[in-house]
Amino acid sequence: MLSYQHAYHAGNAADVQKHALLAWMIAAMADKPKAMTYIETHAGRGLYALDAPEAVKTGEAAGGVERLAARFAPDHPYRRCLDAVRAAHGPSAYPGSPVIAGLLLRVFDRIVLAELHPREHAALSEAMAPFEAEERHEDGFAMARAVCPPTPRRGLLVIDPSYEVKEDYARLPGLIAELARKWPVGVIVLWYPLLTGAAHGPMLAALERAHPGALRHEVRFPPVREGHRMVGSGLFVINPPWRLDEEAARISALFDA
Ligand SMILES: C[S@@+](CC[C@H](N)C(=O)[O-])C[C@H]1O[C@@H](n2cnc3c(N)ncnc32)[C@H](O)[C@@H]1O
Secondary structure: OOOOOHHHOOOOHHHHHHHHHHHHHHHHHHOOOOOOEEEEOOOOOOEEEOOOHHHHHHOHHHHOHHHHHHHOOOOOHHHHHHHHHHHHHOOOEEEOHHHHHHHHOOOOOEEEEEOOOHHHHHHHHHHOOOOOOEEEOOOHHHHHHHHOOOOOOOEEEEEOOOOOOOHHHHHHHHHHHHHHHHOOOOEEEEEEEEEOOOOOHHHHHHHHHHOOOOEEEEEEOOOOOOOOOEEEEEEEEEOOOOOHHHHHHHHHHHHHO
């Protein structure tokens, strides 16, 4: 039974780091004329309302998008997506990663999304209606195994689990190694939380051993509540697009400003 709902956490500091780097990567890849595939294993509902009871209850966006959005230049792909959904859905709208991909990709690109929760999947289909996308109601890991290597072959895969299944930490390095073997040119992006107690440590050590050329970017931020274990977030990127390291440094500076 899935209990995690991203509506409680949308727009928090971890979302800003993930969505800003992701938007930059998608925009950089879509700058080339060749078609690409965007794949996401844990898509969520695609579009969030920061005035919804779930978001108001936690107030997590206050330390995230509400604090940080104005620090991005208006032409940054993350800001462009934020402004586009606010213009379309009102000032409290916040784009999830599938909508960011929909906004930045072209009609000839392919988008494949998996979301297991029935209500989130239904909301995702609605949010993605303006875009040409495949929203699959299935396990994201099985979907990635079936779809990779995709057509078009150029592309980016996002793995953004909620880690409510604790075995995810142990099984992700093996799954990612398998996907990277099957799809050596794919950009593979894993999001992970930085936790007190460092539950993520062995997973990262295994990933770094297996993918020495990958880029690892982390930001730290205050816990959203006293005693909350997440004190930062990270992205591990295999086959990072050219100059992602420079953008990652800019995002770090923006968090530290
Ligand atoms: C962190 S949220 C995704 C947020 C989204 N990537 C974004 O940034 O906008 C994780 C989502 O994965 C879904 N989920 C959990 N286990 C899954 C699985 N095995 N396959 C597909 N979706 C799953 C949850 O229902 C939840 O909506």
